Amino acid sequence: MATVGVAGVGVAGAGAARGAGAGAAAALRERQRPLKKGYQDEPASALVPSTATATVDQAGLTATVSTWAGDVVAGLHPAAGGDGTQACSGDILLQSLVACAGVTLSSVATALGVELRSATVTANGTWDARGTLGVDREAPVGLTSIELVLDLDTDAEESKVARLLELTERYCVVAQTLADPPEVTFRHT
Numbered sequence: 468m469a470t471v472g473v474a475g476v477g478v479a480g481a482g483a484a485r486g487a488g489a490g491a492a493a494a495l496r497e498r499q500r501p502l503k504k505g506y507q508d509e510p511a512s513a514l515v516p517s518t519a520t521a522t523v524d525q526a527g528l529t530a531t532v533s534t535w536a537g538d539v540v541a542g543l544h545p546a547a548g549g550d551g552t553q554a555c556s557g558d559i560l561l562q563s564l565v566a567c568a569g570v571t572l573s574s575v576a577t578a579l580g581v582e583l584r585s586a587t588v589t590a591n592g593t594w595d596a597r598g599t600l601g602v603d604r605e606a607p608v609g610l611t612s613i614e615l616v617l618d619l620d621t622d623a624e625e626s627k628v629a630r631l632l633e634l635t636e637r638y639c640v641v642a643q644t645l646a647d648p649p650e651v652t653f654r655h656t
Contacts, residue, residue, distance in 0.1 A: 491577050529553055546596040557610060561590040567641035568615055575634045581627055584620040591616065613645065 506513035521530035521541070528549075529542045542553025549555070565588045576583050592613045598606035617635075621628065636642060 488582075489580065492580055495574065495577050544596075547599050557592065557594055560610065561592050561613070564613065564615070564639075564641045564645065565590045568617075568635060568639045571639040572617065572631070572635045575631055575638065579627065579631060579634075581621060581623045581631055586620065587618045589616045589618070590614070615642070 519532060521532045523530050527542070529540050532539045532541060539559070540553045541556050541559065543549030544555040544557065545551045568590075569586070569588045572586060572588065573583070576586075590613055592610040594610045595606045595608075597603040598608040617632065619628065623631070
């Protein structure tokens with residue numbers, strides 16, 4: 468099982484937070500208010516289905532996934548015999564994690580009134596190619612550790628930054644999915 472942790476938080480600046488602006492926080496709350504009300508009134512409406520589909524090309528040893536930004540062709544990682552010209556699914560997983568953590572960080576910072584002059588979120592992961600290639604049945608298949616590194620440029624007080632990170636970790640859908648994974652089933656049609 469992969470562990471997901473938040474580490475290496477670098478914060479530049481000192482002093483009181485200038486805030487992301489009361490207007491931005493109010494606008495975010497206003498956008499989310501009817502959604503939250505609807506989910507409280509009708510909890511079943513909060514269950515949002517998500518679907519992703521890949522078209523498999525056996526000859527090319529690839530799978531093409533349609534995304535919001537266009538098609539992504541995934542192939543074997545060089546450590547598993549690929550030539551490095553296609554996306555690696557493990558990297559895509561980490562990219563999904565940093566995208567979710569970044570959007571969540573931005574939303575939480577806005578809600579808390581924390582101004583982020585700049586912020587980057589980096590995910591570092593490790594996997595054992597022996598497991599993926601079936602070289603060693605005892606070797607794990609998949610990422611075995613993931614570390615998120617958040618580099619923030621803010622004047623927010625350390626206690627506010629700690630709260631920002633706590634809430635970002637709590638509400639990041641991808642991080643929470645990795646930390647407490649759902650059952651995954653395979654079936655064919």
